[in-house]
Amino acid sequence: MKIFTLKIFFFIFCSLITGHLAAQRFEGGLRAGMVASEVSGDNLGGPNKLGWYASAYTFTPVAENVSMKLEIMYITKGSRSVPTEKNDFLEYTFHLQYVEVPVLVLVDVSQYSQSPVLEKLVLHAGLSGSVLVGYREQEFGLDKPVSELEPFHPAELNILLGFSYPLTERVDFHFGFSNSLTPIRPHSGQSKVWYNRGQYNSIWTFGVSYNLW
Numbered sequence: 504m505k506i507f508t509l510k511i512f513f514f515i516f517c518s519l520i521t522g523h524l525a526a527q528r529f530e531g532g533l534r535a536g537m538v539a540s541e542v543s544g545d546n547l548g549g550p551n552k553l554g555w556y557a558s559a560y561t562f563t564p565v566a567e568n569v570s571m572k573l574e575i576m577y578i579t580k581g582s583r584s585v586p587t588e589k590n591d592f593l594e595y596t597f598h599l600q601y602v603e604v605p606v607l608v609l610v611d612v613s614q615y616s617q618s619p620v621l622e623k624l625v626l627h628a629g630l631s632g633s634v635l636v637g638y639r640e641q642e643f644g645l646d647k648p649v650s651e652l653e654p655f656h657p658a659e660l661n662i663l664l665g666f667s668y669p670l671t672e673r674v675d676f677h678f679g680f681s682n683s684l685t686p687i688r689p690h691s692g693q694s695k696v697w698y699n700r701g702q703y704n705s706i707w708t709f710g711v712s713y714n715l716w
Contacts, residue, residue, distance in 0.1 A: 529716075531561035534574070534677065536710015542582040542597060544690055544702035552596065554579030556708060568611040572627065576603040580704045594644065599687070599704070600637035605663055606630055624666050631661045631681070653690075659683045659704065667712070679708040 535557040541549025558576035565571050577600070584595035607629035613622040635657055640647045665679030686701030 529561050529563045530714060531559070531716060532673075532712055532714040534558045534560060534576075534710055534712035536677065536708055538579060538706050538708050540580045540582065540704065540706040542580075542687070542702050543705055544686075545582055545597070547582050547584045547595070549582055550705065550707060551585050552581045552583035554581065556710065560712070562609060568614050570609040570611075572605075572607040572609050572629075574603075574605045574607075576605065576631075577601070578603050578633075578706075580706055594642065596639075596641045598637075598639040598641075599635065601633040601659075602636055603631050603633040603661070605661075607663065623669055625668075625675075626666050627679070628664050629662075630684075631663055633659045633661060633683075635659075635687075653688045653702075655688045656686060658685075659687055660685045661704070665708070670711070673714045675712045675714075677708065677710045677712055681706045681708070 536555070538554035538556055539550040540552050540554060541547070556576055556578035558574040558578075560572055560574040562570045562572035580599040580601065581597040582595075583597070584593045586592040586594050607627045610626045612624045612626060616622045616624075635655055638655060640652055661681050661683050663679060663681045665677065667675045667677045669675050681704070683704040687704055689701040
């Protein structure tokens with residue numbers, strides 16, 4: 504099911520790129536920034552782990568004040584325990600690395616607001632498919648043995664929300680929130696509830712983009 508979902512995203516990506524080239528109505532650029540992440544279900548709280556992301560993107564208008572955007576992104580996620588007396592000074596870090604393909608709808612809110620500040624906002628929402636390319640789980644600076652790790656799912660589906668705001672003609676500030684819709688791995692002990700099938704990624708992103716064309 505997860506591989507099928509990623510094939511759908513790949514098909515959409517190819518279709519958008521083909522349409523862009525044929526109509527010559529596309530823009531694009533590069534985006535990068537910081538990630539604050541946590542894993543729901545690991546009982547650590549957060550977001551305490553910092554990471555980063557970098558992507559290349561393209562977008563095209565599909566209606567008045569509405570555009571479709573597609574990215575190819577490398578992003579780090581995971582969680583971290585801040586040692587305190589309450590958690591017996593546990594030093595724990597969970598590193599996850601993904602290649603992610605977001606498909607987003609962008610809405611320019613200028614037609615809905617007369618505010619000179621708010622009218623520059625561009626809201627976005629969409630889905631992304633991610634493929635896990637690396638992971639590392641550590642306690643007190645030492646890698647946990649593979650035999651002690653819960654099995655990871657090779658891919659995840661995410662929901663994304665956020666906004667961008669122009670800083671210059673070509674540079675935009677971006678803020679986003681993302682939460683996985685499919686679990687990244689089971690809970691310890693394999694416990695499941697109908698709405699909670701395991702551990703899930705939750706991330707907040709802050710960054711800037713540069714429109715190259």
